[in-house]
Amino acid sequence: xxxxxxxxxxxxxxxxxxxxxxxxxxxxxxxxxxxxxxxxxxxxxxxxxxxxxxxxxxxxxxxxxxxxxxxxxxxxxxxx
Amino acid sequence: xxxxxxxxxxxxxxxxxxxxxxxxxxxxxxxxxxxxxxxxxxxxxxxxxxxxxxxxxxxxxxxxxxxxxxxxxxxxxxxxxxxxxxxxxxxxxxxxxxxxxxxxxxxxxxxxxxxxxxxxxxxxxxxxxxxxxxxxxxxxxxxxxxxxxxxxxxxxxxxxxxxxxxxxxxxxxxxxxxxxxxxxxxxxxxxxxxxxxxxxxxxxxxxxxxxxxxxxxxxxxxxxxxxxxxxxxxxxxxxxxxxxxxxxxxxxxxxxxxxxxxxxxxxxxxxxxxxxx
Numbered sequence: 370x371x372x373x374x375x376x377x378x379x380x381x382x383x384x385x386x387x388x389x390x391x392x393x394x395x396x397x398x399x400x401x402x403x404x405x406x407x408x409x410x411x412x413x414x415x416x417x418x419x420x421x422x423x424x425x426x427x428x429x430x431x432x433x434x435x436x437x438x439x440x441x442x443x444x445x446x447x448x449x
Numbered sequence: 450x451x452x453x454x455x456x457x458x459x460x461x462x463x464x465x466x467x468x469x470x471x472x473x474x475x476x477x478x479x480x481x482x483x484x485x486x487x488x489x490x491x492x493x494x495x496x497x498x499x500x501x502x503x504x505x506x507x508x509x510x511x512x513x514x515x516x517x518x519x520x521x522x523x524x525x526x527x528x529x530x531x532x533x534x535x536x537x538x539x540x541x542x543x544x545x546x547x548x549x550x551x552x553x554x555x556x557x558x559x560x561x562x563x564x565x566x567x568x569x570x571x572x573x574x575x576x577x578x579x580x581x582x583x584x585x586x587x588x589x590x591x592x593x594x595x596x597x598x599x600x601x602x603x604x605x606x607x608x609x610x611x612x613x614x615x616x617x618x619x620x621x622x623x624x625x626x627x628x629x630x631x632x633x634x635x636x637x638x639x640x641x642x643x644x645x646x647x648x649x650x651x652x653x654x655x656x657x658x659x660x661x662x663x664x665x666x667x668x669x670x671x672x673x674x675x676x677x678x679x680x681x682x683x684x685x686x687x688x689x690x691x692x693x694x695x696x697x698x699x700x701x702x703x704x705x706x707x708x709x710x711x712x713x714x715x716x717x718x719x720x721x722x723x724x725x726x
Contacts, residue, residue: 435615
């Protein structure tokens with residue numbers, strides 16, 4: 370049971386990481402990266418590392434997304 | 450060039466796999482003795498367990514009086530590394546301030562949607578404004594809990610500080626922050642410097658033995674309260690200088706990361722971005 374759960378989480382990690390590269394709309398790429406961080410948080414928590422999970426949720430999912438959105442607001446939304 | 454990058458990736462993955470082979474199994478306290486027995490150069494003692502992490506697991510609670518072994522490693526055994534991390538964050542925040550505040554000082558900041566001081570914003574959705582305010586209080590409370598209980602439960606200065614800083618980002622989204630940029634910068638940079646100063650001061654307080662020596666943990670009352678080995682309920686006042694160090698790092702990380710986010714938000718509100726280039 371746990372094995373399949375880890376398998377699903379790993380596949381979701383790879384898919385969200387690839388999507389964040391694939392999207393030409395940078396806002397969608399950032400949202401995908403944020404989902405990547407959230408899934409990684411679940412993985413850290415299952416691997417008995419709640420410290421790292423909290424840091425990943427705080428910095429990876431919240432603050433990095435905020436800073437990237439601000440950067441998009443100052444530049445262009447679409448990648449050429 | 451392409452061949453070189455492929456070779457580099459193969460070598461890096463080789464290191465990764467060799468490292469993974471020697472990890473502890475998940476949830477198992479002692480080292481994998483079958484693996485470690487055949488590799489004496491990896492640092493094993495006579496019982497076939499790796500010395501360093503088993504030493505931390507066996508003696509961390511007795512030596513540092515801290516229930517959280519991770520916190521005892523981060524702030525006590527490897528306290529100098531934590532000082533380095535805090536200094537790196539301080540330098541990053543300082544350089545971002547130096548880059549953008551000379552620019553922001555010369556412009557009159559008219560951020561889109563940011564209200565004058567003391568007024569609530571003219572925003573359509575009361576749901577966003579009020580809900581963000583409620584969530585701000587809850588996230589801030591959770592961050593303070595993480596910082597204060599850093600030596601008992603998972604968490605600590607960096608984690609709690611980054612959670613609190615994400616609460617600041619929520620304030621920016623709901624436009625509840627005002628345009629008093631210079632005053633915000635003064636308050637935030639003061640508290641950030643204060644956190645790092647408290648950390649270094651606590652390090653120098655035990656300078657008679659060594660820098661960052663856990664001098665409070667070697668009394669038997671107050672912060673040096675003797676705790677039982679193994680699982681126990683935990684005490685808020687224990688673990689020597691670890692809660693104080695955690696508090697100092699929490700203050701520094703919260704105000705530093707908040708200063709970064711607030712600064713970038715105000716810079717992005719300036720209409721004429723050509724002068725930034």
